[in-house]
Amino acid sequence: MEAITKEDKKVITGAEATILSLLAEGTDMVFGYPGGAIMPIYDALYGYQKELRHILTRHEQGAIHAAQGFARISGRPGVVFATSGPGATNLITGLADAKIDSTPLVCITGQVASTLLGTDAFQETDIISLSMQATKWNIQITKAEDIPQAIAKAFYIATSGRPGPVLIDITKDAQFASLNYEYKKCTGFRSYNPKPAIDIEKVKQAAELINKAKKPYVLFGQGVILANAEKELATFVEKTGIPAAWTLLGLSALPTDHPLNVGMLGMHGNYGPNKLTNECDVLIAVGMRFDDRVTGDLKRYAKQAKVIHLEIDPAEIDKNVKAEVAILGDAKASLKLLIEHCHANEHTEWLEEFEKLSAIEYDKVIASELNPTKPGLTMGEVIRRANEHTNGDAVVVTDVGQHQMVACRYAKFNNSKSNITSGGLGTMGFCLPAALGAKLAAPEKEVIAVIGDGGFQMTIQELGTIFQTRAAVKIIILNNEFLGMVRQWQQLFFDKRYSSTELVNPDFVAIAKGFGIEASSVSDRENLDQSIQQMFDHDGPYLLEVMVEKEDNVFPMVPSGASVEDIRLE
Amino acid sequence: MKQIFTIVIFTENKIGLVNRITSLFTQRHINIESITASESEYSGIHRFTIVIEETHDLTVKVVKQIEKQVEVLKAFCFTDQETVYSEIALYKIQLTPDTDKEALMEMVRKNDAFVKELVGDFIIIEKTGKKQETHALFEALSPFGIQGFVRSGRVSLSKTYSTFSKHLQDLEAHSKDTIIIS
Numbered sequence: 234m235e236a237i238t239k240e241d242k243k244v245i246t247g248a249e250a251t252i253l254s255l256l257a258e259g260t261d262m263v264f265g266y267p268g269g270a271i272m273p274i275y276d277a278l279y280g281y282q283k284e285l286r287h288i289l290t291r292h293e294q295g296a297i298h299a300a301q302g303f304a305r306i307s308g309r310p311g312v313v314f315a316t317s318g319p320g321a322t323n324l325i326t327g328l329a330d331a332k333i334d335s336t337p338l339v340c341i342t343g344q345v346a347s348t349l350l351g352t353d354a355f356q357e358t359d360i361i362s363l364s365m366q367a368t369k370w371n372i373q374i375t376k377a378e379d380i381p382q383a384i385a386k387a388f389y390i391a392t393s394g395r396p397g398p399v400l401i402d403i404t405k406d407a408q409f410a411s412l413n414y415e416y417k418k419c420t421g422f423r424s425y426n427p428k429p430a431i432d433i434e435k436v437k438q439a440a441e442l443i444n445k446a447k448k449p450y451v452l453f454g455q456g457v458i459l460a461n462a463e464k465e466l467a468t469f470v471e472k473t474g475i476p477a478a479w480t481l482l483g484l485s486a487l488p489t490d491h492p493l494n495v496g497m498l499g500m501h502g503n504y505g506p507n508k509l510t511n512e513c514d515v516l517i518a519v520g521m522r523f524d525d526r527v528t529g530d531l532k533r534y535a536k537q538a539k540v541i542h543l544e545i546d547p548a549e550i551d552k553n554v555k556a557e558v559a560i561l562g563d564a565k566a567s568l569k570l571l572i573e574h575c576h577a578n579e580h581t582e583w584l585e586e587f588e589k590l591s592a593i594e595y596d597k598v599i600a601s602e603l604n605p606t607k608p609g610l611t612m613g614e615v616i617r618r619a620n621e622h623t624n625g626d627a628v629v630v631t632d633v634g635q636h637q638m639v640a641c642r643y644a645k646f647n648n649s650k651s652n653i654t655s656g657g658l659g660t661m662g663f664c665l666p667a668a669l670g671a672k673l674a675a676p677e678k679e680v681i682a683v684i685g686d687g688g689f690q691m692t693i694q695e696l697g698t699i700f701q702t703r704a705a706v707k708i709i710i711l712n713n714e715f716l717g718m719v720r721q722w723q724q725l726f727f728d729k730r731y732s733s734t735e736l737v738n739p740d741f742v743a744i745a746k747g748f749g750i751e752a753s754s755v756s757d758r759e760n761l762d763q764s765i766q767q768m769f770d771h772d773g774p775y776l777l778e779v780m781v782e783k784e785d786n787v788f789p790m791v792p793s794g795a796s797v798e799d800i801r802l803e
Numbered sequence: 804m805k806q807i808f809t810i811v812i813f814t815e816n817k818i819g820l821v822n823r824i825t826s827l828f829t830q831r832h833i834n835i836e837s838i839t840a841s842e843s844e845y846s847g848i849h850r851f852t853i854v855i856e857e858t859h860d861l862t863v864k865v866v867k868q869i870e871k872q873v874e875v876l877k878a879f880c881f882t883d884q885e886t887v888y889s890e891i892a893l894y895k896i897q898l899t900p901d902t903d904k905e906a907l908m909e910m911v912r913k914n915d916a917f918v919k920e921l922v923g924d925f926i927i928i929e930k931t932g933k934k935q936e937t938h939a940l941f942e943a944l945s946p947f948g949i950q951g952f953v954r955s956g957r958v959s960l961s962k963t964y965s966t967f968s969k970h971l972q973d974l975e976a977h978s979k980d981t982i983i984i985s
Contacts, residue, residue: 365822366830370873373818390873423974424815424874548867 247377248273248408254384257416264296268316271343273408291694295666297327302670310337318356328367331398333657337391338398346406347375369397377410389419394427395546431562440574450513455482456520462565474579478506482656485646495587499527501638505590507797520564523553533796597802609782612639627679632664632688635717662691672704686712696748708776745776756780812851815874837956888959892937894928895951914940
């Protein structure tokens, strides 16, 4: 690409300026789907195919979830193109997912010509209003000369502070019109303050609480990963000897086998981490937002503890759980300061309490899940077998439901940014395209898509994109012929009235093969290991359907509205 | 306990920002009693004045959520005791041969209102004040037959020293302008 400087302005179209602006931000891959109102941009893209690889998905929802997978594994913003009207509205689920899970995305939608705005023109929809709630920021551009600045601002907003999705809607006439192109990277503007200065007094107050604590407890979330603060988190817990538990999105920020990693929080998290939330004396929340799936009943959540909250988003502080000390700022910078001010310590007896409860959970839940003696396959044993093959170095992408909870509970992780799942929004259909995006962003990594038979069919068309790109995603369908999590709730809380949860499924192997993807199915323990081996050995994408026990439940479980201390093991 | 709060928001002049702000109230089922948008004392900066009835705790949470929106510069919330505020009401009354004009004018004077305009058979009365006051006049004018009534949203200024100007300076200092890349 030609370097563009202030002295070297050139007259180009808005469409070409869009492409050059993306390149100026370091974009090398874009996920999208063409259509009438974005055709000038696609035409400009034709001239930059070497610099900017376009992944043609089979649906705009697939494009945006793929961009999310790309962003989550790489830490770089995912870029999406879609046309106006249905193309744009098909992005909404992905935008909402990325907003709640703080994933940086820059979405560019085509729009009808500015003269037609508001006339109910063909494929016109007011995507600015529609996407308002689901974006961190959005803007409609009607003049070509505004394109570079809007894109610069979009990248800055998407990636700074608490990251999130942004959308730029560009009218077709603005794409066709000419401008004097120059690109200035955005480094800040007055009505947006993504980097709050850390108040050192708060750090000192927090350190004092931590230094005096007998039973301190760290809860970490995705804020650690988004701030690239994994090392600081490890150093902090190692220096202070504090046990640490993770939220669904914090998973993989601390290696699974780290001695202070005590496990998963929340509704289907581990026994000890939930129970002991109500026994710790100081609770240190790092880059997490006390989601209701983590806290259960707030009135009975950590009431005995003094809460320290390290958080970049001021609106999250005191939103659900009142903080004794709130440190507003980036997790990396905050942890660095906290490490300096905290004494080296050990909490052996306190850690033993986690171990005791972990042993109980192992006996009652984990042993039979990972090494079952009954004939039917469990989801847990499939994950255990996969762990044996990958040894914790794979990226595990999950959908939503029982298989997601099981995979997150049992998958082993050595490296950060290796767990990709739809946490806050719980979007079924997320996994397959997200795994595709992750694999394209990091082809050197083994990417496993663990999906239920329900969610798989929500974005099944992306098998076509996997075939076309030859992205070597390893797809494991944990097939229980049910919408398993809903069925579990129906069993436990709705008197076994299985309303619309049983699935009569098509032949997934035949479907995969129809898409040119190698596939097999396994339903017995004897052949499980070999099937998994075959999947990993295969050069290219592969789909493995595992028929699992139909009516297994995921435990432990904090029933909806119950306290974390009321976690059930059966 | 719920009480009246006046939320004052300073923003950039951006199309659609009002939707982004009001949807935060919608999401939490908070009814907006009134909303007023206008220029502020700072060139290019808009001021929204939103009145709600809510608990202090929830109001503070929503104010934080408003303030984190991109292009919102600052949001404040005040109780009625902390601000000087006012609304404008207009009343349209038809004059007929039966209208007791003297009594009507007396009512207007007594309520610190005035006749804005006489249009044909109608008079338009204007009254500035708090909601209770404009409402009291509404009640008082009812026997004369009110043909039209409208009340504006609240405008309000805090009784305390404004910290916004200092805040704006800080914001402008921390955000350097854009740089050229090559």
